[in-house]
Amino acid sequence: MSVEVRGLTKAFGPVSAVTDLSFEVGDGTVTGFLGPNGAGKTTTMRMMLGLIAPNSGTATIDGRRYADLPRPSATVGAVLDGSGFHPDHTALHHLRVYARMGRYGNARATQVAELTGVSSFADRATRTLSTGMRQRLSLATALLGDPRVLLLDEPSNGLDPEGIAWLRTFLRDLAAEGRTILVSSHVLSEIGQTADHVVVIRQGRLVATGPTSELSGAAAVLVRSPQADQLRSHLRVPADVLGPDTLRIHGMTTAEVATAAAAHGIALYEITLERPTLEQAFLNLIGDDQ
Numbered sequence: 001m002s003v004e005v006r007g008l009t010k011a012f013g014p015v016s017a018v019t020d021l022s023f024e025v026g027d028g029t030v031t032g033f034l035g036p037n038g039a040g041k042t043t044t045m046r047m048m049l050g051l052i053a054p055n056s057g058t059a060t061i062d063g064r065r066y067a068d069l070p071r072p073s074a075t076v077g078a079v080l081d082g083s084g085f086h087p088d089h090t091a092l093h094h095l096r097v098y099a100r101m102g103r104y105g106n107a108r109a110t111q112v113a114e115l116t117g118v119s120s121f122a123d124r125a126t127r128t129l130s131t132g133m134r135q136r137l138s139l140a141t142a143l144l145g146d147p148r149v150l151l152l153d154e155p156s157n158g159l160d161p162e163g164i165a166w167l168r169t170f171l172r173d174l175a176a177e178g179r180t181i182l183v184s185s186h187v188l189s190e191i192g193q194t195a196d197h198v199v200v201i202r203q204g205r206l207v208a209t210g211p212t213s214e215l216s217g218a219a220a221v222l223v224r225s226p227q228a229d230q231l232r233s234h235l236r237v238p239a240d241v242l243g244p245d246t247l248r249i250h251g252m253t254t255a256e257v258a259t260a261a262a263a264h265g266i267a268l269y270e271i272t273l274e275r276p277t278l279e280q281a282f283l284n285l286i287g288d289d290q
């Protein structure tokens with residue numbers, strides 16, 4: 001794993017922003033870093049980039065702290081907030097200044113402008129740019145050094161639905177090239193379809209991590225039957241009683257439930273597979289914080 005966070009802890013005075021947080025970001029994957037507002041996502045990313053010092057713990061990229069990397073911007077690209085642009089510079093000028101600083105050249109500035117859609121507003125002063133345009137410009141800046149690792153804090157903030165859809169595909173393509181991407185959001189739906197893995201934090205602590213497909217948990221079978229009680233008494237798995245004639249059965253497939261009902265001569269009026277949504281799983285994990 002090229003990105004590892006171990007026991008990271010940071011308090012601002014009496015506020016515990018991040019507490020004993022550990023996770024890894026798999027190479028060639030998009031990992032969603034999720035949590036409600038104030039959960040500690042930005043603080044974690046700032047520590048990963050050496051912008052603030054942790055009270056304890058480590059964040060390493062290729063086994064080194066960000067500040068110890070030989071050429072940080074060629075290894076890690078970051079989007080933190082859509083500010084930090086000189087207000088009178090045009091978008092392209094901004095990219096050229098950063099390209100020069102990193103010794104990447106003007107051609108690379110033009111190339112990342114095209115990749116990110118910045119070319120459509122390349123000649124506008126950054127002070128006139130919308131939030132979504134600033135996000136694209138930040139992303140373009142982060143890509144200048146062709147980094148293998150990308151740390152993106154709420155990059156879909158301010159993007160319109162078309163922009164969000166574009167970002168999803170863009171991140172997937174970057175991961176397919178073998179890059180390692182950590183992307184934060186407080187809205188699961190924005191990255192749920194994009195992320196291979198998720199790291200969910202709440203009040204600075206890890207609450208869940210794993211493949212996105214596993215986060216939503218197992219499906220259940222919903223049945224409506226005039227003999228629901230009788231059906232329930234024949235099951236060897238847990239079933240929630242949702243109403244006088246409705247059950248939610250866990251741990252069986254629809255075929256197994258239908259076969260069990262038929263074996264006992266029980267009529268079924270309705271039988272459906274209930275897949276828990278990722279959104280629901282996320283809301284359950286973060287409790288009332290959202």
Ligand SMILES: Nc1ncnc2c1ncn2[C@@H]1O[C@H](COP(=O)(O)OP(=O)(O)OP(=O)(O)O)[C@@H](O)[C@H]1O
Pocket residue numbers: 012015016017035036037038039040041042043044185186
């Ligand atoms: N410089 C600071 N001084 C004091 N408290 C801070 C500072 N930075 C962050 N905090 C606090 O640390 C906690 C975590 O904040 P952080 O910005 O990391 O959360 P977040 O998950 O990024 O939230 P959001 O989704 O709203 O961006 C919050 O309680 C916040 O108020």
